[in-house]
Amino acid sequence: MWKFIVRRLMIALPQIALLSLIVFIIALMMPGDALTGLVDPTLDPAAIAAQRERLGLNNPWYVQYGDWISGVIRGDLGQSFRYKMDVTELIGSRLVNTFWLSLLTTVITYLIALPLGIISGRYHDSLRDQVITGYTYFGFATPLFIFALVMLWIFGFNTGWFPTGGSVAPGLTPGTWAYVLSKIHHLLLPALSMALITTVSTVQYLRSEIIDTKQKDFIITARSKGASESRVYNYHIFRNSLLPISALFGSDIAKLISGTIFVESIYSYPGMGQLFVESILQRDSSVAIALVLLFGIANILGTLISDVILSLVDPRIRIK
């Protein structure tokens, strides 16, 4: 087990290193550097040049890369040109919002996927199954951003049931019950629109996995031993159908990342996805770079986690 995890880490670490190199190259290509936004443009060009020399901006690229990466490891991601604050601090304030949004989305995704997938697989070809496969059929064809937009239009603007922007109603003090409720109220619609679309692949996988498992010999054995129908489904089949679901879990993180970019900009929800789009539009390079790096690392860790989960569930992978 540990051997597998260590070996898997040995793949992930070079990936992270390579990712950081690519991100650094992008950073060099971006307009502006660490000094833009910090200095007054009316300053003497000679003084700026001296500052550049002092900050090491004239060094060869590999020295600059070394400086940058050691800064990143210490948590120094530079200065935001627009917000005039540390990128680490800025991202930290947005990270919390995105974290809650992603968490709620994931919870709703599985709350929908597990029952729907099980019902659809257990009673397949029945009316219930047809309704559920009909839902997945449309869900697959609907782009997330269009769905989120329509949800906002219907439930945000037309019915007014949900707020149409922000992460919390203004004027509430953090820590109070009203504050928490308002947060959840703001979270619900974005999370629901993302979950309703991302869940369809999980539902479909679970369904086909259950239908496949149904006909296996060990299920027939369980039945002939006299296990009740609910025990056969909830215990024998469900556990064996979890494998592809756990494999999907890692790719869910990648989906969440691109999902938050769309959903947060549509709902003007102050998270990292919205910050990313803003920072690109406003040429706030240091913020954009830091976010690409962070999301990239999250992506790598996501696949790492899903591989580890897979190896826990399926011993055959470990041996290989």
Add this chain to the structure above:
Amino acid sequence: MEAIKLDIKKEKKAHKSQTGLSILWREIIHDKLALISLIFFIGITVTVFVISLVLDLDEIVRVDLFAIHEPPSRTFWLGTDYGGRDIFGQLIIGTRNSLLIGFIVTILTGVIGVTFGLISGYFAGHLDNVMMRILEFFNILPFLMLVIVFVALVPKYSTVSFSLIMTAFLWMEIARIIRAKALQERELDYIQASKTLGTPNWKIMFGHVLPNLSSLIIVILTLNLAANIGLESGLSFLGFGFPEDTPSLGTLLSYARNPQTLQDRWWIWLPAAILIFLLMLSVRNVGEALKRATDPRQRRG
């Protein structure tokens, strides 16, 4: 004697109809939904391309300050946007551009993915190992963010650079599927026979293996076309798709990022949203039917 001969002929005919593309075609014909979708998709494509040949592009993008935000009427079938530009005309041009980029990206990713997968799977061994590490690395990159960054970075940004950027991060899925198939195929006897006969590797790869994967490739590309149309409109929606002078369906939707437009002027964004949905749905219907055709267990007849 005669009777036996006839039987052989019949058998041959029956056998022939089981090969390759004819199976795909038959599945489409038998699946009513897929057939209707295919006709719908071809209809839209032809209409859009023909009309945009006739339509005057300058006329559509001309700003008319006397007709700002007009609701649908007889002169403006679907109303006008904030610049007084006709939405219906923009919808036609937008659909054309969206479809065009969809086709370009699908073909480019197809060529790169198939070649990569074929080489990797056919040669296997060390080369395969190295190529798979490269693929894995591309796979873990945060795709959407990098596309956005590159779109913002590239100087003299154009439709061509946009499709190249999208292609650069989208070929991996195809390559992986083709590689897995090629790995299976290379173990088969006919490949071994060709090798023994001294057929050059590239000839086996593109002359023998590739034709055997053709129906699979068509299925993947069809499903990818649907995904690419959605992706392009998503990127244009965020403002990182087409350059400003070429509207796409996503551009029309991006007007809805203005809360007032979203709330009160549905005619600007709703038709584009429905059109994207219908296009993706119809292409997917065709793709799913083709997928069933390539899987003998699910095939009809």
